[in-house]
Amino acid sequence: MRSVPGAGPGASSGAEASTINRVRRVLAIKPFRRLWGVTYLCSVADWLNILALTGLATKLTDNYFAQNFAFVGVVLTGLAPGLLFAPVGGLLADRFDRRKVMVVADLLRCGFLLSIAIVGAPWWLLVGNFLVGSASSMWIPSKEAAVPNLLRRPDQVETANQLGMVMTYGLAVITAAGANAIITGFNTTFHFFPNDNASLSIAKLVVIITGLLYLASAIIIATRIPELSLRNVHASPEEKAKQADEEKFGVGQMIADGFRFIRSTPLVRGLLVGAFGAFAAGGAVIGSAKPYSSSLLAGDSAFNLLVLAVFLGLATGMAAAPKLARRLAHDRLFGISIIAAALSLLVVALSPHLTVSLIAVFFVGIWAGTAFLTGVTIIGSRVEDAIRGRINAIYQLLMKLVLFGTTVTVPLLIGLIQQQKVTVWGGQVTIDGTRPVMLGGAAIALVAGLFAYRQMDDKRTEPILSDLRNALRRTPRRVNGFLIAVEGTTAINTAIQAVNLADWLRGGTRPVVVAADPALDDQRLTALVSGASLTGARAQALAAAAVRADIVERHVQPALDAGSVVVMERFVDSPLAHLSAVAGLDSDELEGLADWATGRLRPDLTVLLDSAPNGMPRDKSAKLNDQWRVQHLLTEMAAADPDRYVVIDADGTDVEVAERIRTALRAVFVGRLAALAPTTEKPVTLPLETLPIETPEEPRVEAK
Secondary structure (H helix, E strand, O other), rough: OOOOOOOOOOOOOOHHHOHHHHHHHHHHHHHHHHHHHHHHHHHHHHHHHHHHHHHHHHOOOOOOOHHOHHHHHHHHHHHHHHHHHHHHHHHHHHHHOOOHHHHHHHHHHHHHHHHHHHHHHHHHHHHHHHHHHHHHHHHHHEEEEEEEEHEEEEEEEEEHHHHHHHHHHHHHHHHHHHHHHHHOHHHHHOOOOOOOOOHHHHHHHHHHHHHHHHHHHHHHHHHHHHHHHHHOOOHHHHHHHHHHHHHHOOHHHHHHHHHHHHHHHHHHHHHHHHHHHHHHHHHHHHHHHHHHHHHHHOOOOHHHHHHHHHHHHHHHHHHHHHHHHHOHHOOOHHHHHHHHHHHHHHHHHHHOOOHHHHHHHHHHHHHHHHHHHHHHHHHHHHHHHHHHHHHHHHHHHHHHHHHHHHHHHHHHHHHHOOEEEEEEEEEEEEOOOOHHHHHHHHHHHHHHHHHHHHHHHHOOOOHHHHHHHHOOOOOOOOOEEEEEEEEEEOOOHHHHHHHHHHHHHHHOOOOEEEEOOHHHHHHHHHHHHHOHHHHHHHHHHHHHHHHHHHHHHHHHHHHHHHOOOEEEEEHHHHHHHHHOOOOOOHHHEEEEHHHHHHOOOOOOEEEEEEEHHHHOOOOOOOHHHHHHHHHHHHHHHHOHHHHHEEEOOOOOOHHHHHHHHHHHHHHOOOOHHHOOOOOOOOOOOOOHHHOOOOOOOOOOOHHH
């Protein structure tokens, strides 16, 4: 059995680390699974709507100029409502029943699309599409705000967002394109429509089918997903009380309260500013992609390769984001992703060759996908339900507004700079307006990413590059606090050495917290075991794991997240060895139980006190034999992972043992751990009874 390195704040159990297991657990939730199916229907309808209305627009007019602008007109009239009415959708999501809002929006979308097919006029096609987009602007915030309330735990929001992205930008796109191709080619085989107006009839048929998809969505939501009406499922009593008070507010006050929340909440403020930078960089890439590919002198295929690279990067980033989030907190990962995307875009702007550009664009996509999914996850898991709809709406509005603005203005900026050809490494490169525009987008994203990182970072001092390097490691170290465990048999007084070690470490630069093994709290554990009439070893092991999980969640993990040094007496190894050697329980099963109870939290350093039990012969008594077996197992653990263990000879007086621990740790606390080493030496204070165990300045965390 090996000691597992400490994980970051987002660490989870081994089973949870499996993508397949996480997806299965989320899809096992029936309301979410049904909403996921509805998302598929509506996403197919959204993509099919663009294709269907573009095809219909070209059939409703004979004007060649108007036909050329059919696609642009459909896209703009569908996008414009999001710029105008997204905040209204957020207000509706926070004020009214979200399920009813979604049903009404779907019925409106169905009705407007059917009216487009019936009226058959070009002007009404654009007006109707604008109204369909307005209804979509009301549907999306309600759906996004409702998702966290369908899940069992807040940490499942990220997986749910992943599934939504895959459905919206993956399966739905393929289905819509395939369905449109099949329907439009249907008449060629079966000749159901007269040849004179066959193309117009088929285009109307596609529009009608799209409207019926929205109708099916409304029916499913109204009849099969009543859970969409739930609110504050994971909220605290204070948040529920706030929600009840806010329901009395008027629309104006809700708008003001939303902006006040953004101004007063660094997390959300940093999120929106960072999103602005990321979307601006994305718009710069989209708007300059075609002329940039020409500047590489690589032919028309270069544009298609660049588009393919960025979308492959986006998919990779969205898939990798949960793994990175288990090594870094979401609030840090968001800012770092934007910074990394900006640096990658900088390489794209300076690239002299297509190969370099493809690699850099791929990394732009990776970090952009990571940032987008992380931002949506933060809103779903960290923003309270009472205001989540408005924040979601503003996030979506910001994305559309910035992408729309940059896509329109970038071509104008590119046209202001004359093309010039230069020779780089023996090859010609065309320098035009695309590269300064990309440099500007990279600069904006870099500044926004740094601002987001500083705003969203919660009392952490780790440098950005160190954070990023840690996230990319195979075995990452903990970002914030440092956990030291003091292990030994019951014959060794680990409490004395843990307290004295903590007292010595307080001479360093970090706060120190002492935590005792909760199983040593006989009163609490005995009450739990006797109250539940637990007599078997396995049942008592489960009870001890429950107590340990409680102290880790309430005390140890918050102290680590705050950057403290936590000295834990008999954290995991000693109890595992005792239950395995004395109670005869399977060590692998016990380790799995400990992983689950502690969230796979493991010490960064373990001080193992090695001593012959009571200094007596091995065969003196059964109790001593048990202690020998426990000590033997602990020694095997240390031998299996020497980098994480410091073995100390525990024979001698407590003062002598304490001095040996200090001497050994002085050699450990070098380099990046130098800040943990005390700057001044304190004499060893014994006995334990005379030490301050629990004071405001020197807290000792014990179960009570």
